[in-house]
Amino acid sequence: MDDLELINLSKRANVAAASGDISGAIRMYKEVLAQQPDNESVLMHLAALIDDPKEKKSYVQRVLKINPYNEDAKTMLAGLEGRPAQKAEEADPEPVEALHCYYHPDRETTLRCNKCGRPICTECAIRTPVGYRCPDCVREQQDKFYTATTSDIIKGAVVAFVGGLLVGLATLLTIMFLGRFLFFGFLAAFFIGPALGGAVAEAVRRAMGKRHARHFPIIGDIVFLIGILLLLIPFVLFGDLISLGMAALLVIMALSTFYARLKF
Ligand SMILES: [Zn+2]
Numbered sequence: 324m325d326d327l328e329l330i331n332l333s334k335r336a337n338v339a340a341a342s343g344d345i346s347g348a349i350r351m352y353k354e355v356l357a358q359q360p361d362n363e364s365v366l367m368h369l370a371a372l373i374d375d376p377k378e379k380k381s382y383v384q385r386v387l388k389i390n391p392y393n394e395d396a397k398t399m400l401a402g403l404e405g406r407p408a409q410k411a412e413e414a415d416p417e418p419v420e421a422l423h424c425y426y427h428p429d430r431e432t433t434l435r436c437n438k439c440g441r442p443i444c445t446e447c448a449i450r451t452p453v454g455y456r457c458p459d460c461v462r463e464q465q466d467k468f469y470t471a472t473t474s475d476i477i478k479g480a481v482v483a484f485v486g487g488l489l490v491g492l493a494t495l496l497t498i499m500f501l502g503r504f505l506f507f508g509f510l511a512a513f514f515i516g517p518a519l520g521g522a523v524a525e526a527v528r529r530a531m532g533k534r535h536a537r538h539f540p541i542i543g544d545i546v547f548l549i550g551i552l553l554l555l556i557p558f559v560l561f562g563d564l565i566s567l568g569m570a571a572l573l574v575i576m577a578l579s580t581f582y583a584r585l586k587f
Pocket residue numbers: 424425426427430443444445446447
């Protein structure tokens with residue numbers, strides 16, 4: 324089931340619940356939940372609809388694990404555990420103060436970042452494996468990952484450039500020796516490309532001390548390509564179409580393997 328079908332299914336469940344078909348609604352919500360186990364709103368609906376207190380409590384606890392700031396879930400859990408809700412303004416007929424998105428003060432929202440607790444609108448919320456987070460928290464998390472220094476990046480780029488020259492040379496040699504053998508030429512390009520791209524990526528990773536930089540996979544790939552093209556340009560001008568195709572296949576395979584290796 325894709326995301327759209329899941330959204331439709333939860334809408335149908337909402338309608339069923341509103342029209343009194345509680346068991347139908349529960350069945351549909353559970354179907355959605357099977358595919359999206361951290362869907363906070365579906366968990367809340369289930370907690371509200373299910374009678375069995377033990378099961379009800381388990382859903383509320385799941386909600387609070389995903390979003391410890393969910394006031395409704397807190398109140399519901401307090402009720403289930405027989406203690407008074409902690410909210411002081413219970414008697415106030417006005418709804419709980421509306422939250423406004425930290426980044427868009429004009430937008431009301433019920434969502435909060437589950438790390439820093441700051442209110443965020445659906446547009447700002449970023450879904451991570453551990454729940455919804457605000458852009459700042461996501462960035463902070465990424466900064467812990469991207470630790471490469473400028474000197475790491477320069478070293479990586481130099482290695483990518485030299486690697487590119489070598490791959491350009493290897494491409495020329497491949498075509499020189501195998502260009503006439505159509506089948507073997509393309510077969511060789513198909514295997515040599517990824518092998519060389521992977522080897523250069525590994526050398527780059529080591530040159531950078533295995534540290535990551537935010538845009539390095541793409542910058543490195545461009546530098547790598549420039550190295551390759553520098554050697555291949557005379558050939559691109561004078562080569563025949565079949566050898567050009569062979570060279571292009573080899574280079575594209577090398578570039579994509581290089582990118583994929585550095586990305587993950
Ligand atoms: Zn926002």
